[in-house]
Amino acid sequence: MNNNDISYTLQALAEHLDARLIGDGARQVRALATLGDAGPDDIAFLANRAYLKYLPGTRAGAVLLHPSHADECPVACLTLDNPYLGYARLSRLFDPLAARFEAGVHESAIVSPSARIGENVQIGPQAVIEAGVVIERDVVVGPGCVVGADSVIGEGSRLHANATVAHGVMIGKRTILHSGCVIGGDGFGFAHDGSRWHKIAQLGGVVLGDDVEVGSCSSIDRGALGDTLIGNDVKIDSQVQIAHNVQIGDHSALAGCVGIAGSTRVGRHCMLGGGVGLSGHLTLCDGVQVTGMSLVSHSIHEPGVYSSGAGGTMPNSQWRKNAVRFKQLDALAKRLSRLEKRRDEKPDVERQRDEKYKDDS
Amino acid sequence: MNNNDISYTLQALAEHLDARLIGDGARQVRALATLGDAGPDDIAFLANRAYLKYLPGTRAGAVLLHPSHADECPVACLTLDNPYLGYARLSRLFDPLAARFEAGVHESAIVSPSARIGENVQIGPQAVIEAGVVIERDVVVGPGCVVGADSVIGEGSRLHANATVAHGVMIGKRTILHSGCVIGGDGFGFAHDGSRWHKIAQLGGVVLGDDVEVGSCSSIDRGALGDTLIGNDVKIDSQVQIAHNVQIGDHSALAGCVGIAGSTRVGRHCMLGGGVGLSGHLTLCDGVQVTGMSLVSHSIHEPGVYSSGAGGTMPNSQWRKNAVRFKQLDALAKRLSRLEKRRDEKPDVERQRDEKYKDDS
Amino acid sequence: MNNNDISYTLQALAEHLDARLIGDGARQVRALATLGDAGPDDIAFLANRAYLKYLPGTRAGAVLLHPSHADECPVACLTLDNPYLGYARLSRLFDPLAARFEAGVHESAIVSPSARIGENVQIGPQAVIEAGVVIERDVVVGPGCVVGADSVIGEGSRLHANATVAHGVMIGKRTILHSGCVIGGDGFGFAHDGSRWHKIAQLGGVVLGDDVEVGSCSSIDRGALGDTLIGNDVKIDSQVQIAHNVQIGDHSALAGCVGIAGSTRVGRHCMLGGGVGLSGHLTLCDGVQVTGMSLVSHSIHEPGVYSSGAGGTMPNSQWRKNAVRFKQLDALAKRLSRLEKRRDEKPDVERQRDEKYKDDS
Known part of the structure; x- marks a missing residue:
């Protein structure tokens, strides 16, 4: 989508967002883009640390970011405490639909x-x-x-x-x-x-x-x-x-x-x-x-x-084996209980036997 | 939705539904409402015992209900063996779309x-x-x-x-x-x-x-x-x-x-x-x-x-533990079988040993 | 859907599909149908062995099939290595929408x-x-x-x-x-x-x-x-x-x-x-x-x-018992591990005991 008629100065954007501007306020930007894709006419934003790696090499005209990252920004920046919210507000300025309205x-x-x-x-x-x-x-x-x-x-x-x-x-x-x-x-x-x-x-x-x-x-x-x-x-x-x-x-x-x-x-x-x-x-x-x-x-x-459900995917061959067991789940649980019961009864039997042998010895 | 042009006498509704009328047949109702919400111009219905508690205090002009509840109804009533079906038939009389038809x-x-x-x-x-x-x-x-x-x-x-x-x-x-x-x-x-x-x-x-x-x-x-x-x-x-x-x-x-x-x-x-x-x-x-x-x-x-599926929701932290186990379900079932088998083999071993000791003793 | 204006000779269809024709190339077909439903004006196809049983009794005017089934076909046939693909290509010839186009x-x-x-x-x-x-x-x-x-x-x-x-x-x-x-x-x-x-x-x-x-x-x-x-x-x-x-x-x-x-x-x-x-x-x-x-x-x-999920349906009464166990799955797995651990510890105990008795004997 080209929206060639949309353009703002960084100064105007900073005022709109109530952001601190570091750089040339007269500079114009014409679109919003990701840090990786942005060119000199675009403003980008950094709202997720996963994208911090793109900041040093960004070609954006300006970047909207948290004050703590301003030092690392190689181009003009607008700083805000919640840059993702700033991105949301900025995005609406660049929406071509708004411009197309005709009563x-x-x-x-x-x-x-x-x-x-x-x-x-x-x-x-x-x-x-x-x-x-x-x-x-x-x-x-x-x-x-x-x-x-x-x-x-x-x-x-x-x-x-x-x-x-x-x-x-x-x-x-x-x-x-x-x-x-x-x-x-x-x-x-x-x-x-x-x-x-x-x-x-x-x-x-x-x-x-x-x-x-x-x-x-x-x-x-x-x-x-x-x-x-x-x-x-x-x-x-x-x-x-x-x-x-x-x-x-x-x-x-x-x-x-x-x-x-x-x-x-x-x-x-x-x-x-x-x-x-x-x-x-x-x-x-x-x-x-x-x-x-x-x-x-x-x-x-x-x-x-x-949450509910049986969890994420696995290879179908593995899944089939597990899914079949789901139908046996109640039976499996009962077998486990039975085993535990017998196991718990063992010590007594063994104890008696041990004691018997003790007597024998 | 106001449908101010719709109005029926209780007599007309009783005839439409083939219901027994107890009360003033000339009384007019203008809308259908729940027992709890109905006012004097409305007809309500009782089709689910869960709502019986609202019957004594209803402000409805009339209530459609089962004959067994007629005695408890403080206002006029229409009795029917299947009041939910009666409600369905009544609802269509109050549908404003029907009135709006224009060929x-x-x-x-x-x-x-x-x-x-x-x-x-x-x-x-x-x-x-x-x-x-x-x-x-x-x-x-x-x-x-x-x-x-x-x-x-x-x-x-x-x-x-x-x-x-x-x-x-x-x-x-x-x-x-x-x-x-x-x-x-x-x-x-x-x-x-x-x-x-x-x-x-x-x-x-x-x-x-x-x-x-x-x-x-x-x-x-x-x-x-x-x-x-x-x-x-x-x-x-x-x-x-x-x-x-x-x-x-x-x-x-x-x-x-x-x-x-x-x-x-x-x-x-x-x-x-x-x-x-x-x-x-x-x-x-x-x-x-x-x-x-x-x-x-x-x-x-x-x-x-x-039915199928792993059942209803639980807190996510609990669910994660169970969902992980689903991937191990076949392995768990096999481990259980192995345990049962060893347990079942035990008696023989023990018996032999016991017998051995018996010999010894 | 009757598409009475559509008609092709078998010869034309064979050429369109680059198929081998066995039978009368001048014969006309007017629609595409399944082997079981086809009549003398229809062309049918055999692309799945499950339908082979319908071939001997088909009333179709012609059948599109793999060369290996040509001998069993009681009517004219068009043979192709991929008859399902042939069916796809044929289907589009019989689509009435194509005919209805008007610029x-x-x-x-x-x-x-x-x-x-x-x-x-x-x-x-x-x-x-x-x-x-x-x-x-x-x-x-x-x-x-x-x-x-x-x-x-x-x-x-x-x-x-x-x-x-x-x-x-x-x-x-x-x-x-x-x-x-x-x-x-x-x-x-x-x-x-x-x-x-x-x-x-x-x-x-x-x-x-x-x-x-x-x-x-x-x-x-x-x-x-x-x-x-x-x-x-x-x-x-x-x-x-x-x-x-x-x-x-x-x-x-x-x-x-x-x-x-x-x-x-x-x-x-x-x-x-x-x-x-x-x-x-x-x-x-x-x-x-x-x-x-x-x-x-x-x-x-x-x-x-x-795949993921708990597998296919079962009667609801059975499913309820299994679904309840899903919520206990992690606990069941832990109980199983505990049981195995106790079982695995046994041999040592028993060995010691056996050895003790050995000494005794």
């Missing part, structure tokens, strides 16, 4: 006359805004997006191309929905009459807080009666499934391919690794971390790191 | 002149109906949906916004496709020539039965030669992947994130928990239930509940 | 004046082509697709309905994107300030090679700084998630529901089974195969087949 409703978009569209809103080609929708100010609705009846998109939010918001969904401010995601599809609810299924209409909605992000092709289902609730600053990666009436606390992060079954409540500041599955009707307290591809089938009441 | 083809939709559109059909904005498609009566095609050439959408079905049906797909009656789902994408078929892949065109289609539901962002791939077949009353949750030439029997239910590999046949009345994976070319007989995140790598010929 | 930009499509559209390109209804896009010759962009600003779609590629390509994505030649897939959504990158998340703008792009296929509802995220790189001839099934800055080597194949975390590098000629998860920042060398639903949490440096 207005594309002529091919279909906007219901009863929808209320705020100021400075961009609605892309082929988008559909249904009746009763409220689009607050500074929102971007990408091409091909659909916003269903009576939904609200909060100030400054962005829907990327082909995102879908169903009816009656409330989306907070500065929230980002990526392409292909679906907010407010029906929860999976059916009653069985002994021979077949009867659909339970999903009458609740979905409420997303402020500063939420939902990744590509992720789905958040609407509640059966009450709403599915996603707190503020919740970050959801791609291919995630959140079932009806789930609640996710503020500041939690869900990595790709996570699946959460109905009515489960995840606390604040939780982190779920890729492919984690949570069973339904559980409660995870604040501060729970679950490692990748774990199945959580019971509530968790203490913060900490949790 | 007609939106002016922005693109409908091929060779498509046949039945009576009382709604085709939303920006939808595309390709050549040779048949849309039967009472169908709703949501905004942004695409129906590919020669496909058929059966009577009373509904495609939610941005659902995609490829060419040559047959969809039964009263079937629901949620947003972002894809019916009839190519199956994953390639021949290898020793150095690279050659695509196998997927010439089969997909046939969905009546009363099927497919969740948000789920995909059902078209067959390689024959069709991928989904029976009647099959319920498929969100983020599910069904590969080419899979067959799913009537009345089966697949929870979120299930993945089924090619040519596997799932029987009738099966239930697959969230995240379950089925290998290819398997057969699961009728009445098989598989618990969440299990991998099924062999056919199952007896109905019942099946 | 041109649909009047409802929105194409930016700054986009460059090659010769013989089809752009479907409701599609959106943003500013600066390059669509090379012989490309098909399906209905409802969006191609973001400055992206390039290489010669002969096909985007199926409702596929989404974000801005700044490079797509090679003859590449196929299925419906609902998203190429170039933001990678999942945030910096934490101790209390909340700060978005890291994803400034890299995605580069897909030639002859790549991406399945329905799959997502490939854009890089944080550099690009996410998918090599040539990489085949990706449905519901796959590929995170930012992942690299996949040429000729690798990823089955459905695979998830790959950020910055992981997969070699050439790798095969990942359904539901496999790869942790972030790993390296898999060339020629690695991972079986279904395995979690790979460490780099793999030797080609071969790898």
